[in-house]
Amino acid sequence: MSGPASIPNLFDNSRLQLSAEDAFLDLLIETLQNLDRTVRAQFLQRFLKAMAQVELSETTSLEFWEQILTRRRELSESLSKPVSLQTALVDVLASSNFLRMPILMEYEDLKKLQINAATDALTGLYNRRLFEEYFAKELTRAKRHGQHVALVIMDLHCFKMVNDRHGHLQGDHVLQLAASTLRKTLRTSDYAFRIGGDEFALLLPHADPAQAAILGRRVRANYASAVEPLKLELPLALDFGIAVYPGDGEAKEVLIRVADERLYELKNSTRGQPAPPAAAGARVIPMEPPGSREAHAPSPPPSAFSAAAGLPAPFSPAARGAERRKWERVSLVGTRAHAVIGEPEEISARVLDMSYGGVSLLMDRVENLPAVFPAVLHVPILPPVKVSLRKAYVEPAEGQKFRVGCAFLP
Secondary structure (H helix, E strand, C coil): CCCECCCCCCCCCCCCCCCHHHHHHHHHHHHHHCCCHHHHHHHHHHHHHHHHCCCCCHHHHHHHHHHHHHHHHHHHHHHCCCCCHHHHHHHHHHHCCCCCCCECCCHHHHHHHHHHHHECCCCCCECHHHHHHHHHHHHHHHHHHCCCEEEEEEEEECHHHHHHHHCHHHHHHHHHHHHHHHHHHCCCCCEEEECCCCEEEEEEECCCHHHHHHHHHHHHHHHHHHHHHHCCCCCCEEEEEEEEECCCCCCHHHHHHHHHHHHHHHHHHHCCCCCCCCCCCCCCCCCCCCCCCCCCECCCCCCHHHHHCCCCCCCCHHHHCCCCECCCEEECCCCCCEEEECCCCCEEEEEEEEECCEEEEEECCCCCCCCEEEEEEECCCCCCEEEEEEEEEEEEEHHHEEEEEEEECC
8 A cells, every 4th residue: 555645736747747656547447447337336435445535335436436537527628738537536525525544555456346346255256246237238138139148047956065064164165166167167258156155147148048058067067077076975066947038038037037946946856866977967957948849759879979078878778768858959050060070081061960869960072971980079168079970861951062960879
């Protein structure tokens, strides 16, 4: 901290350039312009308290800030030279009888205030306040452009048991592992928030129900791998529920309610069961629109791709009759998904869609394509995966190309 600031001499010709302190406050103005209004208000309340020892509400802090910026412009125009923000700040607070002892802050302290206003202290994820703002903003954008946006609500299965048996320090650790898993698994365009004690929320712009389900399973599987070394001997897992605009609703409150309901549907379906292994992922809650009656299909044989992608392993024959899963087809049109086929000669093909048991490719020619061939799949969210494919069908496609349906082989 620097010492108490005094009112600068506005008529001192030696002040042709801003001091380091004034330049720092100019940086503050630019930084605040990039913050949402409510986050800016929360920051300004703390900043003005630290700067001048004044207790103001968030709304009043915003009002004073606008007055300070206006006063600075007026003084600069009147004097025909730049006037520091510090001068305008002292002038406005003094004229309002709020000024006590103004103190300039170090830059690192300022950054800490900015971060604390938007993030959760334990996990470093965005907080619930930012979740409400970003969700409203992403919904507005999705409505304007006719796009999907997926909400995923997650919480820690058996988290209370961790605190009861192993203490709150271990409980904090598993929460931090959850946050770390989210950061490592999400796309750069996604957002992760801690919205409660052991509750998290994800916002996935442009994600449809199938894509959101795949990502949810990936997070769950990666978290199982992260906590396994702790040897807690508890069925600790990240449960999740998904709601997607516009199919599941258009209002924020409706989507939150639907995601919550599906979260508890998953919890009830797995109550009393141990957490799945890391490669198993989570059972998918059906996301089809109302009225849909897709036929159930048994799980196909296991594959290298399904294991690497965190997709559920097939059920045993005894369990297959009691637990059958929906056949999912994830469209990858419009993404950079592609496959590199063959060894040593390599052919590139676009990936049109993918299901639990196979993948559809768009190819220029198929006359030399063998019945069984190796490939490396490059799919969004997942790392490159080596697979063995069996050609199932070939159909003509637009532009003199061919759609090739392939099944994963063990």
